[in-house]
Amino acid sequence: MNQSNHRKRSVRRERILELLRGTKEHPTAEWVYEKLKKEYTDVSLGTVYRNLRILVEDGLAQSIQGGKSLDHFDADTSPHHHITCLQCGRVTDAPVTVNEEVFKMIEQITGYQVLLPQISVSGLCPDCQRQNEKKSM
Ligand SMILES: [Zn+2]
Ligand SMILES: [Zn+2]
Secondary structure (H helix, E strand, C coil): CCHHHHCCCCHHHHHHHHHHHCCCCCCEHHHHHHHHHCCCCCCCHHHHHHHHHHHHHCCCCEEEECCCCCEEEECCCCCCEEEEECCCCCEEEECCCCCHHHHHHHHHHHCCCCCCCCCEEEECCHHHHHHHHHHHC
16 A cells, blocks of 8 residues: 555645745745744654655655755745755745756766756855855955
8 A cells, every 4th residue: 555645634734835835935944843833832843854755755845955955845846947045045946948958968968867857056145145245345
């Protein structure tokens, strides 16, 4: 019997998904935990992590590697591109169209089969750029 098909409905997991769907910020587990803690005082970060993993396994969310090697979560599971800030770790959608040829080339060069054709680039977000300018003045 496939366990994932018989997963118990969880009110907290549904709330976590709701929180994810309500933001474009690609939050970390810690962010979700801070929000959830206000509603369920006995919730632990471990529970949040576990439920986020289940949402990803069930295809209801995706995880993105953030700039500070923390996982960020996105309830938008359609393939789309991201840019991550190397300084503060935030993840932002980069709504551009990438030529499909790129993914074919990646398949040819690496021998992988591309399943999620999305690209992640990193850099410095506008806020961090401003902060760095202030520091150097
Ligand atoms: Zn930043
Ligand atoms: Zn996204």
